[in-house]
Amino acid sequence: MTGQRYRSWTLTAFCCGLVVLALTVGTGAAATADGTDAVQADETDxxxxxxxxxxxxxxxxxxxxxxxxxxxxxxxxxxxxxxxxxxxxxxxxxxxxxxxxxxxxxxxxxxxxxxxxxxxxxxxxxxxxxxxxxxxxxxxxxxxxxxxxxxxxxxxxxxxxxxxxxxxxxxxxxxxxxxxGQGNVSAESWTLPDSRVGTLETASDVRAAVADGDLTRDESIARGDGVVFSVEDDSWEGVLTAATAGYDNDTAPTLAFRDLATGQPWTDGITETYRFSFSVVSAGLDTQQRVDVAGSIANDSLRVVPDVANSTLYVIADTDSLVFESGPSTIRETTYEANLTADVSPGDEGPNAAVDEFSVVGRQVAFDAATLDLDAEDDATVTGTTTVAPGTTLPARLNGTDTLQRSSTAVVGANGTFEAAFDLSDVTDDTSVRLSVPDVPRATLDGTVEAVDESGGMDGGGSGETTGTEATDSTDDDGMDDEATGVTTTEPVGTTEAPGGEATTTQATGPGFSATVAVLAVLGTIVLARRRAD
Missing domain, CATH: 2.60.40 (Immunoglobulin-like)
Known part of the structure; x- marks a missing residue:
């Protein structure tokens, strides 16, 4: 029985091997016949x-x-x-x-x-x-x-x-x-030079302005500069993107924003329930100002730049040309509240409201000096601070007697500081000048230009530094004030020309002495000494 079972098992295995072999050969033949099945199987794998x-x-x-x-x-x-x-x-x-x-x-x-x-x-x-x-x-x-x-x-x-x-x-x-679900919304105010407001058209433009230092976070906005209201939230993305389908131009996001913010229907006919609102209102005036969103978009003083990749919406406004539907017709130096409310799912958790305040201030300049005291050199500088946006280029002018006119520019730094440099190397000593910043009303400062003493100081004892409290030094090398002690100084007896063409003076000092008298006195002393020796 054992042998029979063995023979039976062997036969079965042999037969199965034939079947498998037959199936394999058959499949290969079919694959070769149409040229596709095997390739598809390999591709799928x-x-x-x-x-x-x-x-x-x-x-x-x-x-x-x-x-x-x-x-x-x-x-x-x-x-x-x-x-x-x-x-x-x-x-x-x-x-x-x-x-x-x-x-x-x-x-x-x-x-x-x-x-x-x-x-x-x-x-x-x-x-x-x-x-x-x-x-x-x-x-x-x-x-x-x-x-x-x-x-x-x-x-x-x-x-x-x-x-x-x-x-x-x-x-x-x-x-x-x-x-x-709807969560916390982040809102911030930024400031931007007036000259850059029209250049922000895409999210890449916004990011470049931040990298350049022209777009900075600040809740104090100089009148005439740009203000940027940023909202970091997901809720606005879908409805605004869907709304842009009704427009086929570069201003599509701004026009869609106008429709949604003002309750106007748009081409896809979504129900009016699903919208969001936007407002900018004054907080410190007797008669409240409210920005006319549609009117401001129409005169290009308000635009919208979506940054979907970072879930951030930028509303950019030129404060100098905003249109108001109530209150004074132009922006005032007061506090304003911006509010963007996304109402994408009414009746659930309530809309997401992004709110931030910013203050509009006057365009002002404060110089670091009370009076100008400039050196007659090729890089005479004036410094100060200003309320205008960082990145702003301020023109500066220096006018003086004898038809002196100089121009310069100063780029405002991140902390509001600026520095303007002038070439005054050919200006004569003690020239009266007036500094002005044309873009800022009443930004002027008076002073003088003094020649540089190549030997290490300034003619007339000036320091050449522009400071708010320092005046021309009236003391001699001995530290004594001539006017206080009654000591006088004789007129110069001659001049020599210093390197660089500057004139210097030589003089003898002392009560009533001249150069000739001094020489005779020395000779007399020598003669007297010899006589005593004899």
């Missing part, structure tokens, strides 16, 4: 995809989130978000058009899947999912029905949504999209 950021992406309600998809062995993949557990069913394909192995899909969580737009839910969803890189693309974005009509009313609810990436029906990676 080499395909992979993963969700970047460790598989977790986060945004606030109404925000925009970027989902990075890394691809290997394929240029396309399907991304699914939500499904049964949260009754949300977004699906779309990513296409790696630039062949860099990565597609970043940007999802507008305010817009995706909404049914209260004038467009169909799938058209709205297709507009809500875009590719970050120009070479990449998104296709077939849609909401799949889950036992009823697809879509949602209002922005996606705060919760955790499952995300997976598939290729040819095979799941390659999983992750989550977390939408957070």
């Amino acid at each position: 080499d395909v992979d995809a993963e969700i970047g950021n460790g598989g977790v992406v986060t945004t606030g309600q109404g925000g925009i989130v970027t989902v990075p998809i890394n691809l290997t062995g394929t240029e396309t993949a399907t991304v699914n978000v939500g499904f049964n557990d949260v009754n949300f069913n977004l699906t779309f394909e990513v296409v790696n058009g630039d062949s860099d192995g990565r597609v970043r899909a940007r999802i507008n969580t305010f817009q995706m899947g909404q049914t209260n737009f004038s467009a169909s839910v799938n058209e709205t969803t297709a507009a809500a999912v875009t590719a970050v890189a120009e070479g990449d693309s998104i296709r077939n974005a849609s909401m799949l029905p889950l036992g009823g009509e697809p879509g949602i009313v209002g922005p996606a609810e705060p919760t955790v949504y499952d995300v997976n990436v598939t290729y040819d029906g095979e799941e390659l990676d999983v992750g989550t999209l977390q939408i957070l």
Whole structure:
């Protein structure tokens, strides 16, 4: 029996080996016949995809989130978000058009899947999912029905949504999209030179101005300078981006902001409930001033720059040309309150309000000197402080007798300091001058220019320093004040020319002595000494 069992097992194994071999050969023949099956199998084995950021992406309600998809062995993949557990069913394909192995899909969580737009839910969803890189693309974005009509009313609810990436029906990676409820909002005021207000058109421009030191945090704004109100929050991103679809130009974010802030309808017809408001009102005037948002945008004194990558919205205003709908017609030197309220999900947790105050002050200059006391040199400097924005270029002028005119510029530093330099190397001694800063009313300072003594001082005993309290020194080398002691000085007996062409004087000093008398006195002393010796 044992031998029979052995023979039977051997036969069975042999037969099975034939079957396996036959199947293998048959499969190979089929693959060779059409030339595709084996290749597809190999390609599928080499395909992979993963969700970047460790598989977790986060945004606030109404925000925009970027989902990075890394691809290997394929240029396309399907991304699914939500499904049964949260009754949300977004699906779309990513296409790696630039062949860099990565597609970043940007999802507008305010817009995706909404049914209260004038467009169909799938058209709205297709507009809500875009590719970050120009070479990449998104296709077939849609909401799949889950036992009823697809879509949602209002922005996606705060919760955790499952995300997976598939290729040819095979799941390659999983992750989550977390939408957070409304939280704390950060708001700040910044100051900007008037000349730079019109140059901030993109988020890159704003970041460059910060790097250059031209855009600085400050709640004290000089009248005529720019004020920038920044709001760091997710809530504005989705609704403002969706609203820009109604405009096709560089000012689209500003025009969409105008529509939302003033309650005007826009082309996609979203219900008026989902909006945000913006106001700037005075806090220290008898008659309250309120900025006319639409009017200020119309005259280009108010613009909006979104920085979606950093969840920050910049509202930029030129204080000199803002339009007011109530109160005085021009800005005043007082305190103002800016308020941006995002109302993306009414009735839930209440809107997010970003509030900050800034004060408008006069354009002022304070010199470090009470009077000017300048050296006649090629780099005579004047210093001071000012209320105007850092980065501002202030023109400075120096006028004096004998048609003296000099011009210079001073760039305001981060702490409000400035320094203007003048070439006064050819100015004669004791020339009266007046310094002025044309851009700042009544910013003048009087003084004199004094020749430099190449031997180490200044003619006339001046120090050459511009200080607020120092006057020309009236003491001699012995420290005695001539006027106080009654000591007088004789007129010069001759002059010599110092290096550089400066005239110096030589003189004898002493009560009533001249040069001749001094020589005779010395000779008389010598003769007398000899006689005594004899």
